Amino acid sequence: MEMFVSFCIVVLLAVIAFAGVELVNLQFLFGVIIPYAAFAVFVVGFINRVIQWGRSPVPFHIPTTCGQQKSLPWIRDSKLDNPSGTLGVIGRMALEVFFFRSLFRNLKTGLQNGELKYTGTKWLWLGGLIFHYSFFIVLLRHLRFFTNPVPSFVGYLDILDGYFKSGSPNLLITGWVLLGAVIYLFLRRAFIPGVRYISLTADYFPLFLIMGVALSGIVMRYYIKVDIVSVKELTMGLVTFSPVVPQGIGSIFFIHLFLICILFAYFPFSKLMHMGGVFLSPTRNLPNNSRMRRHINPWNYDVKVHTYEEYEEEFRDKMKSVGLPVEKE
Amino acid sequence: MYDGGKIITGLIIFLAIVTFPFYSNIGKANVKPAPDLDTPAIQELEVKKCIEPTGFMRANHMKLLKQWMDDLQEFDKDTYRASDCKVYDSSYDTCMECHVSQKNFCDRCHTYAAVKPYCWECHELD
Numbered sequence: 001m002e003m004f005v006s007f008c009i010v011v012l013l014a015v016i017a018f019a020g021v022e023l024v025n026l027q028f029l030f031g032v033i034i035p036y037a038a039f040a041v042f043v044v045g046f047i048n049r050v051i052q053w054g055r056s057p058v059p060f061h062i063p064t065t066c067g068q069q070k071s072l073p074w075i076r077d078s079k080l081d082n083p084s085g086t087l088g089v090i091g092r093m094a095l096e097v098f099f100f101r102s103l104f105r106n107l108k109t110g111l112q113n114g115e116l117k118y119t120g121t122k123w124l125w126l127g128g129l130i131f132h133y134s135f136f137i138v139l140l141r142h143l144r145f146f147t148n149p150v151p152s153f154v155g156y157l158d159i160l161d162g163y164f165k166s167g168s169p170n171l172l173i174t175g176w177v178l179l180g181a182v183i184y185l186f187l188r189r190a191f192i193p194g195v196r197y198i199s200l201t202a203d204y205f206p207l208f209l210i211m212g213v214a215l216s217g218i219v220m221r222y223y224i225k226v227d228i229v230s231v232k233e234l235t236m237g238l239v240t241f242s243p244v245v246p247q248g249i250g251s252i253f254f255i256h257l258f259l260i261c262i263l264f265a266y267f268p269f270s271k272l273m274h275m276g277g278v279f280l281s282p283t284r285n286l287p288n289n290s291r292m293r294r295h296i297n298p299w300n301y302d303v304k305v306h307t308y309e310e311y312e313e314e315f316r317d318k319m320k321s322v323g324l325p326v327e328k329e
Numbered sequence: 330m331y332d333g334g335k336i337i338t339g340l341i342i343f344l345a346i347v348t349f350p351f352y353s354n355i356g357k358a359n360v361k362p363a364p365d366l367d368t369p370a371i372q373e374l375e376v377k378k379c380i381e382p383t384g385f386m387r388a389n390h391m392k393l394l395k396q397w398m399d400d401l402q403e404f405d406k407d408t409y410r411a412s413d414c415k416v417y418d419s420s421y422d423t424c425m426e427c428h429v430s431q432k433n434f435c436d437r438c439h440t441y442a443a444v445k446p447y448c449w450e451c452h453e454l455d
Contacts, residue, residue, distance in 0.1 A: 043347060047340055054336040146350035148357065150443035158445065165447060168395035225388035228442050229362065236359040239350040244359070248384055279339060298331060 003190065006204035010212045010259070017258035021251045030254045031234055032243040038261035045268025050276050061295035063286040066105065070288075083287050096284055100129055124188065131181035134174040135210075137161065138217075141172070145235040169221055179214040182207060206272055209263050216256040226250040362441040365433035370426055380411045380423075391446065394424075421452050 020026040067078025083089045095101040103125040107118045141157055144150045162170040186207045189199050220226055230246035231253055237244040267273065279285065312319070312326055319326050330336060371377060379386045381393070393409075397419035400406040409419035417423050428434040431449065439446065 043344070046343065050336060050340055050343075051330065054330040054333065057331060143350070144443040147353060148359075148441065155443060155445065158443070168391040168446065169444075170447070225392065227384065227387040228444075229387065229438050232442055233359065233361050236354070239354045240357060240359045241351075242359055246361075250388070276339075276343070280336075 002199060002201040003204045006201050006208050009205060010208040013209075013259060013262055014212060014216070014255050017255045018251050020258075021254040027245045027249075027254070028243075030258055031245045031249075032238065034261045035238055035257065038265040042264040042267050045265075046273070046276060049268050049273055050280070053277070053280050057298035058282045058286075059297045059299065061286060061290045062282050063288045064102075064283045065288050069291075084289050084292070085287055089285060089287050093279070093285060097278060100125055100132075102284070103128060127181055127184045127188065130177060131185060134178040134181060137174045138178055138214075141174070145232050146239050148232075148236060167222075172221070175214065175218050175221065179211065179218060182210050182214060186211065202271055206263075206266070206270060209259060209266070212259045213256065213263060216252060216259060220250075220252045220256055224250060224252045226253045362437040364428075364435075364437045365430065368427060368429045370429070374427075379427075380409070380415070380417055382412075394421075394448070421448070 017030055020030055063083075065082045067081030068075065069082050070077035070084035077084065079088045080091050080095060083092050092101075104122065106121050106124060108121040109116070109118055111117070112119075137157060141154060141161065143154050144158075147154075158170075158172070161172045161174050163173065164171050186204075189195050189203060189207070226249055227246075230249050233244060233246050234249065263272075267275075312328065316326055316328070366377075381389075386393075397409060400409075400419060407419055409417050411417060435446075435448075438444075
């Protein structure tokens with residue numbers, strides 16, 4: 001049901017964009033107003049969400065420890081999996097952000113010949129890594145619509161991405177890989193019973209949305225062509241704050257753009273915020289130094305303590321008079 | 330805010346990345362490229378149109394040219410029947426009869442859109 005609803009919403013969104021452009025001629029709404037609005041919602045929402053997180057205290061010192069803690073000098077500690085200082089944390093975060101290390105450590109519990117076995121399962125890690133990197137490259141490639149002249153690294157990226165030199169327009173690998181990876185991530189959700197059981201609309205919807213974005217982009221690049229110069233005129237109009245909507249851009253472009261706008265506007269309110277959240281995960285970004293430094297719960301109220309020194313100061317005379325030992329005479 | 334310094338720094342980096350298209354274009358005008366259509370062959374035409382309608386050519390010329398290449402290489406077919414039933418030699422030279430210059434015609438849009446077709450790895454530059 002969750003799956004069906006998410007799918008229908010994405011189809012409906014595409015139909016809205018198509019109908020809005022084809023039937024009602026709302027090119028300016030879909031080409032200018034909605035993109036600006038979506039971008040504003042994305043930026044403001046993102047910052048707002050991160051600041052909310054920043055204001056939440058971390059009551060306990062909770063780094064996950066995946067290796068030997070730093071202790072005696074002759075015991076080798078695991079500097080990245082159980083970091084004891086800032087440098088280690090930076091290394092650990094880098095591995096997490098760039099290589100999804102915690103997913104790489106994913107284990108599957110199961111019976112093999114009647115014995116309980118834990119085996120590594122890398123498929124989710126691999127699918128996720130491919131998905132994120134191809135999406136990132138696709139995003140970078142799109143800089144060609146938002147810069148003029150286009151930075152040279154975008155050109156080099158195109159050369160690498162178009163390595164096969166197949167067809168005209170040239171086949172770009174990452175677009176297809178992105179679509180394949182997102183379909184894999186969806187199939188995994190749909191067919192593994194355990195994963196399906198915990199999947200909600202909020203899990204399916206972004207997958208279908210990204211599938212829609214990738215598919216509409218691929219269709220537009222290879223099949224139902226649009227005049228790319230007019231498209232760039234529109235996008236450059238947006239980033240130079242002099243919006244124009246050139247005549248004769250095909251509806252497929254507006255479908256693609258509208259789905260992206262929805263993705264951007266939805267971003268701050270969804271699980272996609274893991275883009276910012278990964279940096280704020282206390283289990284990853286804290287060094288495991290709780291035996292060297294005391295972590296104080298920020299919401300602890302001031303506890304009135306009466307130390308022994310103060311106690312002795314107060315009762316010294318009385319203690320002496322009954323013969324109790326005191327530290328200071 | 331806890332760890333405010335680090336979080337604000339992170340947010341500033343985030344802002345710098347996502348607003349890059351905006352600030353990198355400050356003070357630039359959005360000028361659309363104009364491929365040069367003022368060539369002798371085009372001037373002579375009574376009806377100024379390409380072999381297919383302009384809208385189709387703008388969006389689909391790369392597919393058409395690829396089809397011509399495949400037709401020639403695979404089926405030894407060197408003519409193209411356009412949608413108005415006129416038959417043309419499906420050759421790079423047919424394009425260049427009217428459009429003359431790679432630099433003044435092809436490249437103007439290709440540079441704008443940062444496209445590098447591999448036509449000129451074999452065909453001659455002008």
